[in-house]
Amino acid sequence: TGVQTCALPILKRLFTRKKQLILTNDELPHITLLVAAYNEEDYVAKKVENTRSLDYPSEKLHQIWVTDGSNDRTPQLLSAYSDVTVLHKSERAGKIAAMNRAVKFVKTPIVVFSDANTLLGHESLRRIATMFANPKTGCVSGEKRIYNADQEAASAAGEGLYWKYESTLKRWDAELYSAVGAAGELFAIRTELFNEVEPDTLLDDFIISLRVAMQGYKID
Numbered sequence: 001t002g003v004q005t006c007a008l009p010i011l012k013r014l015f016t017r018k019k020q021l022i023l024t025n026d027e028l029p030h031i032t033l034l035v036a037a038y039n040e041e042d043y044v045a046k047k048v049e050n051t052r053s054l055d056y057p058s059e060k061l062h063q064i065w066v067t068d069g070s071n072d073r074t075p076q077l078l079s080a081y082s083d084v085t086v087l088h089k090s091e092r093a094g095k096i097a098a099m100n101r102a103v104k105f106v107k108t109p110i111v112v113f114s115d116a117n118t119l120l121g122h123e124s125l126r127r128i129a130t131m132f133a134n135p136k137t138g139c140v141s142g143e144k145r146i147y148n149a150d151q152e153a154a155s156a157a158g159e160g161l162y163w164k165y166e167s168t169l170k171r172w173d174a175e176l177y178s179a180v181g182a183a184g185e186l187f188a189i190r191t192e193l194f195n196e197v198e199p200d201t202l203l204d205d206f207i208i209s210l211r212v213a214m215q216g217y218k219i220d
Helices: 001-015 044-052 074-078 095-103 124-131 154-176 205-212
Strands: 032-035 061-066 084-086 111-112 137-141 184-192
Touching: 001 205, 032 095, 032 124, 044 074, 061 095, 074 084, 084 095, 084 154, 111 124, 124 137, 137 205, 184 205
Parallel strands: 032 061, 032 111, 061 084
Antiparallel strands: 111 184, 137 184
């Protein structure tokens, strides 16, 4: 039941005191933010500037966008940013094929998957990288928050409530041992643990994170 699920993490907190780990800039690993984008010209500037503004050493943060099949200005707009690697093919084979192709270009120990229309919290990458200091952690899932200018809208309120509930359940699972899946808008894995995903897969984020867990690592 929900009450039992809630009680277990609370009991574990009582008997386990975690020291908050703080990594210096020198200790933080190099990471790659990988964005698979199809016709996302409306979000390019916001996403790149959001990434640049994050609390993470700029020399350790790498950006790769794969824009296969895009026939709008997405690749052209991205080419104006010297700190962004753009991978583009005219053929469109779908998001999963684009991700499979792009990961081969990642040279950092951590790869962070994020959607073009997802803006990240100021400390999100630093927090993600810090969690990988635990050698048992193979995947870190972000927490989705819905932003809508009209907070009174029933649809926005309902969606926001649902994601708050799901995020809470994942957080409890992670506290007990491991979450069972990651949020597609933002999640990270150890690059070496990535396995190519079959093209007909519906939930790529779930499959990628599940396969990390199958290799004996935690999902936080």
